[in-house]
Amino acid sequence: MAKEKKILIFSPFKNDNNLYPHCAVFFKELANFANIDFQFFSERGLVLERISKIIKQEPLKKFSYQRLIDVKNEYKYLLEKYKNTDYDIVIAIDSVPYIIASMIFKTSKIILWSHDFRSYDESVSKNILYKLSNRYTRHYLLKNKSLIIQDDAREEVLLKSINVKKDCVKTMYMPVSLKEVNAFKEYNPNDKPMLMQIGGISDYRSYSDLLIKHYNENSELYDLTIHGYISDEIKILLQNISNKPVVSDGFYNPLETHNIVINSNIGFIAYVPTDLNFQNIRFASGQLVEFLRTGKPLIIMGKTNLNQFIEENKVGVSINSIDELNVAIKQITSNYNEYSRNCIQMFEKYYNIEKYINEFKLNFIDN
Structure with a gap:
């Protein structure tokens, strides 16, 4: 009998009652045929966006960089935590957790599960920290080659935003999806809708x-x-x-x-x-x-x-x-x-x- 794969979910969303339903259902179903661990990482990218604006306006003020220092310390903590731990697969949700996971887990298959991102048509994508994030996302995606995203339209925008050609990655399309429910209810056309x-x-x-x-x-x-x-x-x-x-x-x-x-x-x-x-x-x-x-x-x-x-x-x-x-x-x-x-x-x-x-x-x- 084949050994169950070990999978780590590396997520900017806490594994609690506020977790997106499609994520919660997906993780629960994965646990039927793999050993699943969950690691919360506090930065998704939105805070970095605000910091980038502050740095541009007030580059000499120390407090402007505090969140960056916090992220660095969190990375160092996780690097130590997982230095003797291997996973077959790491699923990292969105770009910043993906970059950090790729830096920590050198021998695992790292998958970028893209939910949301700053697209090339947004002015904020020109911020220095987003440019840096895109550069590292591109680097690791070209190395790891595995992407999960909702559909081909969003894939096209993401890859264009980070300057990666479609044939350089293996993509699985997975829409936001849930399990079926027995919740059908008849409607009487005479009733007010x-x-x-x-x-x-x-x-x-x-x-x-x-x-x-x-x-x-x-x-x-x-x-x-x-x-x-x-x-x-x-x-x-x-x-x-x-x-x-x-x-x-x-x-x-x-x-x-x-x-x-x-x-x-x-x-x-x-x-x-x-x-x-x-x-x-x-x-x-x-x-x-x-x-x-x-x-x-x-x-x-x-x-x-x-x-x-x-x-x-x-x-x-x-x-x-x-x-x-x-x-x-x-x-x-x-x-x-x-x-x-x-x-x-x-x-x-x-x-x-x-x-x-x-x-x-x-x-x-x-x-």
Whole structure:
């Protein structure tokens, strides 16, 4: 009998109840055929971005460099911790943990699992620390050659951002994906539909202000629930409207989000496409997967590659502005069952994590 592989998850996300659901499910499934350890590393890159701005403005102030010193000390601690420990595979999430893992584990297969990154079209990518991060990511990716990313569109942007040719790496495409759930709920077309928005509830990222204002003026046509992290601006807005949506902002185990989503009829997903990261979102949206696996048709707003995708698969309606929302709701409710069935089918085709677990095993465990 073959010996189980030892895998280390090197992650900027803590292994707790706030861990992204698709990560938690993936790690749990991996444990069925490998020995899994988990190492938290505190820096993903966002703090380095802020430091880079401070250094540019105040280069002589010692406190500007404190976070860099902390990262260096954390690296030295981990280097000592793992000096006599070997792993067959190290899965490092995002660039900074990937660089650190590659510096520590010299004999392991190191895989970059890319969730998020600064793309070449963002001005912040020109910061000195991001340039340095990209240089080292490129160096180690050319050496290690193993990449997991959501799809080919995001792969193209990532590789262009770090100046790596596609044929230099072995890539596995793994969308944000989850396990199927038995959470289908019938909708009576005579009932007022319940819209739901989940995730980050904000104006700067998800047009939540436009949705809430629209509901305030049209609450006789549909009900609205918002669930997730609510920004301060949205909290102020909620205090100043007469027709308030149902607000679910307390802590809820992310792995149980489907138990909230099941109470809706239609999902509302909106992204403010500020960069290529948010434009190429069709295989990188946890919100999308939660609605699809519970059979909830979708209304999509914001110019991303998700708009055409959901209409091609007949799981929802794309709108260009909030003024089109009422028409979109009517279009969905008039043919709700077909939209709902298509959602389940689309989930099984693209977002069921079972198929990607098997693919990972084939690509990285069995050979």
